[in-house]
Amino acid sequence: xxxxxxxxxxxxxxxxxxxxxxxxxxxxxxxxxxxxxxxxxxxxxxxxxxxxxxxxxxxxxxxxxxxxxxxxxxxxxxxxxxxxxxxxxxxxxxxxxxxxxxxxxxxxxxxxxxxxxxxxxxxxxxxxxxxxxxxxxxxxxxxxxxxxxxxxxxxxxxxxxxxxxxxx
Amino acid sequence: xxxxxxxxxxxxxxxxxxxxxxxxxxxxxxxxxxxxxxxxxxxxxxxxxxxxxxxxxxxxxxxxxxxxxxxxxxxxxxxxxxxxxxxxxxxxxxxxxxxxxx
Numbered sequence: 001x002x003x004x005x006x007x008x009x010x011x012x013x014x015x016x017x018x019x020x021x022x023x024x025x026x027x028x029x030x031x032x033x034x035x036x037x038x039x040x041x042x043x044x045x046x047x048x049x050x051x052x053x054x055x056x057x058x059x060x061x062x063x064x065x066x067x068x069x070x071x072x073x074x075x076x077x078x079x080x081x082x083x084x085x086x087x088x089x090x091x092x093x094x095x096x097x098x099x100x101x102x103x104x105x106x107x108x109x110x111x112x113x114x115x116x117x118x119x120x121x122x123x124x125x126x127x128x129x130x131x132x133x134x135x136x137x138x139x140x141x142x143x144x145x146x147x148x149x150x151x152x153x154x155x156x157x158x159x160x161x162x163x164x165x166x167x168x
Numbered sequence: 169x170x171x172x173x174x175x176x177x178x179x180x181x182x183x184x185x186x187x188x189x190x191x192x193x194x195x196x197x198x199x200x201x202x203x204x205x206x207x208x209x210x211x212x213x214x215x216x217x218x219x220x221x222x223x224x225x226x227x228x229x230x231x232x233x234x235x236x237x238x239x240x241x242x243x244x245x246x247x248x249x250x251x252x253x254x255x256x257x258x259x260x261x262x263x264x265x266x267x268x269x270x
Contacts, residue, residue: 022206023187038209048171049219058212066205069247102189121222148234151241
């Protein structure tokens with residue numbers, strides 16, 4: 001086993017283990033902090049896939065942005081001191097249905113993914129992907145880039161408008 | 169066995185299934201959002217895995233960046249809506265939120 005293999009299994013175990021904690025934990029604060037390690041493991045997988053820029057983006061935006069936003073959401077929508085911090089369970093019947101449905105989905109996906117004869121064309125390892133991404137964002141994907149910036153502006157204005165205090 | 173495309177997409181398939189379980193089995197709306205983030209991450213792992221092994225090259229990275237942008241916008245707007253739901257109902261359980269008007 002070389003170092004890459006060990007690193008892959010480490011990050012895969014990090015992602016799936018803490019992903020399991022995210023969906024199974026009863027305490028919603030534990031869930032939010034398990035999500036941190038899941039995102040970190042995904043960033044490690046990006047590094048192993050030669051996506052250095054994406055790995056940094058993942059850490060900065062997901063861990064530094066979205067996760068902080070989610071923790072704010074948890075703290076603003078649950079009474080921390082009361083019992084309400086538990087995230088609430090559903091009935092036994094629905095829980096069984098959810099387990100059956102998702103295990104069928106997981107088995108199907110894993111079988112299909114491992115049986116398919118994928119088209120393989122391994123790319124040579126680039127020095128750095130940041131320059132390539134920057135060039136293609138400003139040439140081939142310029143329109144999508146501009147639309148995404150407008151979308152972010154609309155989202156931030158809309159979020160501030162929706163979340164403000166109502167004066168009646 | 170060499171770590172190849174199949175390893176990465178199986179990890180992403182399992183992460184997708186975990187996210188789906190989080191969405192369908194939880195009542196708390198923030199938990200549903202977290203399951204959604206797991207699913208988006210699984211999709212991103214697929215994009216980047218095909219970028220390295222499947223000949224997508226830099227296009228896969230661009231697609232993953234746009235997914236991250238949309239996830240950020242979605243999280244901001246969804247949490248703003250959740251704050252409003254909480255102010256109105258005093259909880260955010262998605263199965264008990266059954267009124268559109270005040």
